[in-house]
Amino acid sequence: MPDPNTHSGKKNETNEVFVPSNFIRHIIEDDMQSGKYDGRVVTRFPPEPNGYLHIGHAKSICLNFGLSIEYNGSCHLRFDDTNPGKENVEFVNSIQEDVQWLGFNWDKHLYFTSDYFDRLFDYAVALIQMGKAYVDTQSAEEIRQNRGTLKAPGIDSPYRNRPAEENLELFHKMKNGELEEGACVLRAKIDMGSPNIIMRDPALYRIRKHHHHRTKDQWCIYPMYDFAHCLSDSIERITHSICTLEFENNRELYDWILDTLGVYHSRQIEFARLNLSYTVLSKRKLIELVEGNHVSGWDDPRMPTISGLRRRGYTPEAIRNFCERIGVAKRDSMVNFALLEHCIREDLNKKAHRVMGVLNPLRVVIENYPDDLSEEMEAINNPEDKTMGTRKIPFSKVLYIEQDDFMEDPPKKFFRLGPGREVRLRYAYFITCTDVIKDETGKVVELRCTYDPETRGGDAPDGRKVKSTLHWVSEQHAVNAEVRLYENLFTVEKPAAADDFKATLNENSVQILKDCKLEPGLGTVEPGFACQFERLGYFCADIRDSAQGNLVFNRIVTLRDMWAKIQKKNKKPNKK
Numbered sequence: 001m002p003d004p005n006t007h008s009g010k011k012n013e014t015n016e017v018f019v020p021s022n023f024i025r026h027i028i029e030d031d032m033q034s035g036k037y038d039g040r041v042v043t044r045f046p047p048e049p050n051g052y053l054h055i056g057h058a059k060s061i062c063l064n065f066g067l068s069i070e071y072n073g074s075c076h077l078r079f080d081d082t083n084p085g086k087e088n089v090e091f092v093n094s095i096q097e098d099v100q101w102l103g104f105n106w107d108k109h110l111y112f113t114s115d116y117f118d119r120l121f122d123y124a125v126a127l128i129q130m131g132k133a134y135v136d137t138q139s140a141e142e143i144r145q146n147r148g149t150l151k152a153p154g155i156d157s158p159y160r161n162r163p164a165e166e167n168l169e170l171f172h173k174m175k176n177g178e179l180e181e182g183a184c185v186l187r188a189k190i191d192m193g194s195p196n197i198i199m200r201d202p203a204l205y206r207i208r209k210h211h212h213h214r215t216k217d218q219w220c221i222y223p224m225y226d227f228a229h230c231l232s233d234s235i236e237r238i239t240h241s242i243c244t245l246e247f248e249n250n251r252e253l254y255d256w257i258l259d260t261l262g263v264y265h266s267r268q269i270e271f272a273r274l275n276l277s278y279t280v281l282s283k284r285k286l287i288e289l290v291e292g293n294h295v296s297g298w299d300d301p302r303m304p305t306i307s308g309l310r311r312r313g314y315t316p317e318a319i320r321n322f323c324e325r326i327g328v329a330k331r332d333s334m335v336n337f338a339l340l341e342h343c344i345r346e347d348l349n350k351k352a353h354r355v356m357g358v359l360n361p362l363r364v365v366i367e368n369y370p371d372d373l374s375e376e377m378e379a380i381n382n383p384e385d386k387t388m389g390t391r392k393i394p395f396s397k398v399l400y401i402e403q404d405d406f407m408e409d410p411p412k413k414f415f416r417l418g419p420g421r422e423v424r425l426r427y428a429y430f431i432t433c434t435d436v437i438k439d440e441t442g443k444v445v446e447l448r449c450t451y452d453p454e455t456r457g458g459d460a461p462d463g464r465k466v467k468s469t470l471h472w473v474s475e476q477h478a479v480n481a482e483v484r485l486y487e488n489l490f491t492v493e494k495p496a497a498a499d500d501f502k503a504t505l506n507e508n509s510v511q512i513l514k515d516c517k518l519e520p521g522l523g524t525v526e527p528g529f530a531c532q533f534e535r536l537g538y539f540c541a542d543i544r545d546s547a548q549g550n551l552v553f554n555r556i557v558t559l560r561d562m563w564a565k566i567q568k569k570n571k572k573p574n575k576k
């Protein structure tokens with residue numbers, strides 16, 4: 001266990017879990033000590049606006065913005081908008097909304113790579129003039145074939161030694177729209193024999209006659225990611241350019257471009273991307289789910305997108321806490337979805353009111369209770385936090401309990417209600433089942449019970465015990481609601497590893513219950529309101545579909561903490 005007092009390891013304020021420092025913090029602290037960037041820390045989060053953000057992006061956001069806060073620096077939000085056709089304003093807006101919702105702020109540092117198109121063009125011209133870039137008129141297929149393999153070197157393009165003036169003329173023709181898409185590309189002149197395939201004369205610019213959502217039709221050539229990214233970092237004087245491991249091989253090119261041009265040099269650092277069990281975190285796959293109508297949209301509550309998690313009822317605190325707990329590593333791994341669920345439970349356990357709601361109602365008539373009486377029972381809002389107070393809930397002769405809480409012929413381990421059995425109704429009375437009413441199909445449709453008036457509040461003066469406490473709602477006071485229950489979107493732990501990930505979709509990932517009964521106080525809650533339905537889990541009024549008079553609740557998570565169970569079994573707290 002590292003010492004929490006040294007090298008930026010820190011305690012997490014909310015749960016007292018020790019969060020160890022990470023290798024990126026060490027790099028930054030070393031750079032600060034050596035004065036490499038004059039003590040500055042400037043990071044960036046560079047999404048491509050071609051989809052909505054997901055929980056993997058949240059890891060990157062928390063890391064980049066988190067470091068800038070920790071070291072008193074800044075974090076830029078930069079849209080990597082170099083791929084017109086796939087990108088649009090809806091995505092730009094949703095990304096800004098999601099970053100802010102997560103609790104981060106870019107201040108004045110909102111940038112678009114497209115704002116640098118003029119400068120990037122000039123840098124390309126500079127490379128051509130230095131003899132470090134050339135226009136290749138081979139076909140895309142020829143370029144691919146001549147790239148070589150991991151074992152065999154590539155073959156020089158016949159156009160590799162074109163004189164600079166000719167390259168400049170062709171490059172201007174590309175820019176002016178005089179050449180067709182695919183007719184040629186601008187390539188860096190590096191080394192076709194490099195063991196790193198990325199260094200074998202990579203493409204820097206290509207022709208794309210697409211409308212761009214910001215630069216409109218001004219450009220018909222667009223820079224490649226590897227060219228645009230390092231130079232955008234350089235232009236913005238980023239100190240630490242943090243990206244995922246797939247870019248490890250690209251770092252050589254990142255450095256080559258900046259060194260060759262002799263411009264400000266940010267440092268690229270790679271970390272392992274987040275993989276989460278039972279879901280997919282690739283924008284391409286998420287787009288397929290949306291476009292194929294496998295989900296209701298980007299913000300479907302089953303989606304691992306930030307907007308989906310928000311709609312499901314996840315809080316920014318829980319997501320930030322999750323990102324902190326998973327830590328930052330150099331090796332890819334799979335994080336258990338149960339940890340994310342654990343984090344939202346932990347957050348809502350402290351904040352959410354406990355209420356009573358019956359999902360599958362079974363009518364109960366208390367025969368010895370006065371017909372027109374209704375009593376107010378005192379209920380505790382949150383036993384974890386007494387300052388959240390109490391409320392009154394109405395009790396009357398006809399109630400609903402959960403169908404699951406009754407069995408006509410209960411097996412040994414079933415301690416809830418059955419004929420002749422006595423149970424406690426939470427905050428109310430002991431009741432005993434005296435009769436069972438069935439419909440013509442034999443289905444139990446109503447119970448007759450008696451109550452013991454001496455047990456008001458839930459305790460018997462004679463000290464007798466009952467084995468079970470049930471939640472309930474008074475029929476005449478109940479409000480109706482639709483409740484949506486969710487399971488994993490996929491049936492397998494690694495859907496991305498399947499031949500067709502869509503074949504592993506869980507057909508039962510949503511169950512809609514239309515006839516739920518909730519305690520009356522919930523009738524006026526606003527969309528987004530989160531609470532615990534006692535014994536059933538945490539729920540949230542749907543921000544899209546719920547309204548007063550037409551309540552719709554999403555189950556965020558059940559109360560069964562699989563993560564705590566796994567931890568107990570492994571006896572290794574806070575390890576993935």
Ligand code: ATP
Nearest residue numbers: 046047048056057059060243244273274281282283
């Ligand atoms: P995807 O693979 O989902 O398409 P991407 O990397 O292409 O993601 P970008 O919009 O380019 O999507 O990502 C913006 C930033 O978020 C990048 O710096 C990228 O490294 C980071 N990022 C994307 N996915 C993850 C992930 N699963 N875990 C951590 N960081 C991620």
Ligand code: MG
Nearest residue numbers: 047048080225
């Ligand atoms: Mg990307």
